[in-house]
Amino acid sequence: xxxxxxxxGGLVQPGGSLRLSCAASGFIFSDYWxxxxxxxxxxxxxxxxxxxxxxxxxxxxxSVEGRFTIxxxxxxxxxYLQMNSxxxxxxxxxxxxxxxxxxxxxxxxxxxxxVSVSS
Amino acid sequence: DIQLTQSPSSLSASVGDRVTxxxxxTQSISTYLNWYQQKPGKAPKLLIYVASSLHSGVPSxxxxxxxGTDFTLTISSLQPEDFATYYCQQTxxxxxxxxxxxxxxxx
Numbered sequence: 001x002x003x004x005x006x007x008x009g010g011l012v013q014p015g016g017s018l019r020l021s022c023a024a025s026g027f028i029f030s031d032y033w034x035x036x037x038x039x040x041x042x043x044x045x046x047x048x049x050x051x052x053x054x055x056x057x058x059x060x061x062x063s064v065e066g067r068f069t070i071x072x073x074x075x076x077x078x079x080y081l082q083m084n085s086x087x088x089x090x091x092x093x094x095x096x097x098x099x100x101x102x103x104x105x106x107x108x109x110x111x112x113x114x115v116s117v118s119s
Numbered sequence: 120d121i122q123l124t125q126s127p128s129s130l131s132a133s134v135g136d137r138v139t140x141x142x143x144x145t146q147s148i149s150t151y152l153n154w155y156q157q158k159p160g161k162a163p164k165l166l167i168y169v170a171s172s173l174h175s176g177v178p179s180x181x182x183x184x185x186x187g188t189d190f191t192l193t194i195s196s197l198q199p200e201d202f203a204t205y206y207c208q209q210t211x212x213x214x215x216x217x218x219x220x221x222x223x224x225x226x
Contacts, residue, residue, distance in 0.1 A: 035215070045155075045163065045206055047215040059213040062120075095162055104210035105153040105168035112162055 002026040002108045004096050009113030016086050016117070022079040022096030022110055029077040030054070033099040035106065036070060036081045038092035038115075046092075049081065050099065064090075086117045121145055121209050125218035131226040138194040140221045142207035147187045151211035154183055154192045157220075158203045166205075167192065197223070 008020040020036070035050040049060045049070040058070050069082040079096050093114050097106035122145045132138050142152065150170035155163040165174045167183035170190055180195040194201055202225055207218040 044220045045157075045208075045217040047208075047217065050213075050215070061214045099210075100168070103151065103153065103168045103172075104215075105165055105174075105208070106155075106163070107165045107168075107174065109162035109164070 002098065004098065004108055004110035006094065006096055006110040006113040009094065009115045011116045011118065012086055013119050014087060014117055017082070017084045018086065018115060020081040020083065020094055020096075020113060020115070024077045024079065024098075027098070027108075029072075030074045033104060034072060034079045035097045035099060036079075037095045037097055037106070037109075038090075039095070039112075040089075040092045043092075048094070051079070083115070086115075088117050091115060091117045120214055121148060121212060121216055123207050123209055123216055123218035125205075125207055125221050127221060128219060129222040129224060131224050132197050133226045134197055134199055136197045136226075138197050138201075138223060140192045140205055140207075140223075142185075142190045142192070142218050144188045144190075144209060148209045148211035150186050151209055152183075152185065152190045153208045153210060154181075155206045155208065156201075156203045157206065163206065194223075 003025045005023045036048040051058045051070045067085045071080045093112040095112045096110045098108040100107040124143045152170045154167040157163040171183045204220045204222045
């Protein structure tokens with residue numbers, strides 16, 4: 001069974017940093033593109049970043065470019081999101097998601113981890 | 120960036136109704152359009168990928184159609200468990216984007 005389990009969320013002050021983790025199991029982690037998607041309270045879904053199966057290619061939404069870094073560890077079967085210079089507008093539930101096949105649709109999602117940025 | 124506009128943003132329907140949600144892209148995305156269902160407090164679930172392919176385990180009352188810029192998600196006979204918010208997503212080009220969502224409520 002495919003499982004994605006996020007951790008690392010919490011309350012942080014504006015300008016602070018946080019590192020999210022996503023532990024993958026039940027599939028060959030190194031075969032898939034992976035993404036982070038966030039959802040602000042009461043709002044819609046926003047794609048944040050993705051990374052190629054071998055880590056050689058990364059993409060970000062403009063609003064986090066230069067502040068967030070996506071990475072992955074094949075041996076630990078884990079996906080990460082390093083978030084620096086956090087702002088109030090980064091407050092959201094952050095999901096990791098697996099992209100499938102040629103369509104890159106997100107066929108598996110974690111349960112999400114809440115990041116709150118507030119003083 | 121490719122913007123996706125969903126309509127309506129919300130709708131009220133009864134069990135057994137046929138429901139149609141549309142998603143329009145600001146430029147052609149071929150068939151790189153996916154649909155998700157999300158219930159409160161839960162992660163989204165994939166329903167339809169590449170516009171019209173039904174994801175494994177999804178009931179056949181869900182269907183998708185379209186190509187280019189105009190897409191449709193149809194629920195042929197609404198069931199109690201289908202009351203949720205639905206999102207379209209394009210995976211044609213980065214940044215990947217989602218539509219604003221359509222909330223399907225009980226009439």
